[in-house]
Amino acid sequence: SQTIHQWPATLVQPVGSPLSLECTVEGTSNPNLYWYRQAAGRGLQLLFYSVGIGQISSEVPQNLSASRPQDRQFILSSKKLLLSDSGFYLCAWSTDTGPYEQYFGPGTRLTVT
């Protein structure tokens, strides 16, 4: 069966510090991968998605970036965090064929102070 991991689970970082969140998927090959952010009391915002190694599409201009160095690894980064980057970050995967439901990781709670 497939599983998706995210770490760390929680993170408190000062403004201006760098960020690296990692997501890995097990039990599947060539998944589509997604990063979402969920701000307090708000819905999900798609940040990045990837359909293959080295392929990243950005949905929202911001100071975040994503990389996919391996087939089942997806990394979210920032060189300098802003207060507005606080939120709950979720990684998800889907197969590359229909019906395209996504499966979510446990999330990372990021607080920028």
Next chain:
Amino acid sequence: AQSVTQLDSHVSVSEGTPVLLRCNYSSSYSPSLFWYVQHPNKGLQLLLKYTSAATLVKGINGFEAEFKKSETSFHLTKPSAHMSDAAEYFCVVSDSGGYNKLIFGAGTRLAVHP
């Protein structure tokens, strides 16, 4: 363009009573529709999915949803609420724009009272 509207931001029920969470969608083609549940500080869990097969879809934990094309609705129901059902629920439609993107509703917070 595809969109989804969850008609209630909050729903409150008593334990043992039925649950109804309403969702309307807009799509220019035959969509795939999903319901997800999110408990506090947890990831989203897929409850059920509609993919143009049977219009009544059964999911996990006793939930089901009915796809009604004439009403462009995909309401989520459960005959008897449990305390553990208290969570945020998201109605989701697939995006025709490719790469399997999903469009999420704003969410409905379900409270269950003893």
